[in-house]
Amino acid sequence: MVVCRPLSTPSDRKPRDRPSALLAIAVFKLLKAILLVSVGAGALSLRHDPDTLSTLEQVTRQLRVDPGNQLIHRAITAVSSLDQRRLEELCVGTFVYATVFLIEGGGLLLHERWAEYLTTLVTASFVPFELYELVHHPSALKAAGVAVNLSIVAYLAARLGRERRGLRRLVG
Secondary structure (H helix, E strand, O other): OOOOOOOOOOOOOOHHHOOHHHHHHHHHHHHHHHHHHHHHHHHHHHOOOOOHHHHHHHHHHHOOOOOOOHHHHHHHHHHHOOOHHHHHHHHHHHHHHHHHHHHHHHHHHOOOHHHHHHHHHHHHHHHHHHHHHHHHOOOHHHHHHHHHHHHHHHHHHHHHHHHHHHHHHHHO
């Protein structure tokens, strides 16, 4: 005779049952969402700016970011060269990605299983594009991003796999 015990729900789990790695991933996703909302809002404010380049340089000075920094210089040049339509597309794209990161991070904070699956799938889906970028335009920052995302996917996949094996033992 098979005895099935009820599975715990997220609200049944005690805080100590929540791994710190899951919390770190949730915070990471939420920080990325905040960053993207900031970028999107900034891009939105530039839509009707007649002199985007000088505005971006002024913001850089106000934030006390080194304008001579090669990464900052490239970003300013890239954004200032965008036409109205491309700037609007950038806004939409950043807000869409921010929404996905907010859903992932919020779900992980609430310890929802669907959020672990969603985060695994979404993060894994970006890895091939990140690897392509890394191969064609290598940088330490891109390598670190790929390493972090691969670590997140590996951790969540292993966690979900362990749980599935545990459920099979309970049921079968």
